[in-house]
Amino acid sequence: MRIRGLLGRLTVYIIFGSVFSTLITIAVLYFVLYITEVPPHRITRTLLFAGAVVGLAFTLPIFFVRAVLYKLLIEKINRMIEAMDRVSRGDIDTPVEPQTNDEFGQMAEAFERMRVSVKEMIVRLEEEIERRKR
Amino acid sequence: MKGESGRKRKYRSVLYKILDVVFIGSLLAALLVFFVFFFAMVNNDVPQEVAFKYALGSTLFLILCWFVGPILIIQLLIERTILRPIKEMTRLLEKMSGGDLDTPLEVKGEYEIERLANSFERMRLSLRALMRRLKKYES
Numbered sequence: 001m002r003i004r005g006l007l008g009r010l011t012v013y014i015i016f017g018s019v020f021s022t023l024i025t026i027a028v029l030y031f032v033l034y035i036t037e038v039p040p041h042r043i044t045r046t047l048l049f050a051g052a053v054v055g056l057a058f059t060l061p062i063f064f065v066r067a068v069l070y071k072l073l074i075e076k077i078n079r080m081i082e083a084m085d086r087v088s089r090g091d092i093d094t095p096v097e098p099q100t101n102d103e104f105g106q107m108a109e110a111f112e113r114m115r116v117s118v119k120e121m122i123v124r125l126e127e128e129i130e131r132r133k134r
Numbered sequence: 135m136k137g138e139s140g141r142k143r144k145y146r147s148v149l150y151k152i153l154d155v156v157f158i159g160s161l162l163a164a165l166l167v168f169f170v171f172f173f174a175m176v177n178n179d180v181p182q183e184v185a186f187k188y189a190l191g192s193t194l195f196l197i198l199c200w201f202v203g204p205i206l207i208i209q210l211l212i213e214r215t216i217l218r219p220i221k222e223m224t225r226l227l228e229k230m231s232g233g234d235l236d237t238p239l240e241v242k243g244e245y246e247i248e249r250l251a252n253s254f255e256r257m258r259l260s261l262r263a264l265m266r267r268l269k270k271y272e273s
Contacts, residue, residue, distance in 0.1 A: 006245040017204030038178040084253040102148035110227035117231040125268040
């Protein structure tokens with residue numbers, strides 16, 4: 001499991017959230033068992049068992065959440081980095097198709113518009129230069 | 135533009151897509167928590183009707199806690215660390231298509247966002263240098 005990077009940072013947040021949720025759940029369970037007058041020695045055993053079940057159930061899906069976040073966020077960011085690096089290297093002809101309808105799709109659309117208009121400007125300037133040479 | 139017609143879908147923030155997943159997850163978690171609470175009480179000789187009532191009440195309370203607490207905070211963090219820079223870059227890209235290549239990007243971020251911002255600046259500077267060279271030729 002990669003800890004560094006944006007995904008690692010998000011994973012840390014999610015782990016904190018899961019642990020926090022588990023603790024709240026256990027606290028509420030203790031409270032409920034307490035007011036239903038369950039004897040204390042049985043409360044401890046029940047809490048341990050329930051804590052294990054709930055804790056596992058809350059922490060195991062982290063891998064799934066990571067995969068979802070990677071697909072929704074990190075992959076899109078890497079795609080934009082690639083596209084921008086391509087333009088920096090001078091390749092202004094490769095289009096970027098917006099794949100989603102969210103912030104990243106909007107960004108890809110804006111990038112496309114920018115690419116097309118800059119390309120037009122360059123072509124216009126080059127034609128002008130060509131004409132003057134003749 | 136190619137591929138533009140008919141493929142235009144309604145804008146939906148990526149946060150809502152994440153929320154969809156979170157919502158389904160919370161529902162499953164609530165179901166699990168309800169059964170854990172119910173059986174924890176029934177195993178300790180609490181009458182079933184009482185156990186059902188308490189389990190339902192505490193599950194509802196916990197759902198509230200999850201949504202107000204961790205989920206909201208994680209949403210906020212994603213919004214602040216990722217989506218704000220992305221929106222800022224989108225705004226700047228629109229400016230650049232209007233021909234303004236001189237506005238610098240003011241985004242602070244970490245890891246991938248920092249790399250994205252660096253790539254953006256590099257692209258902007260190289261395009262600006264290219265345009266300047268061409269304009270000098272022209273005049």
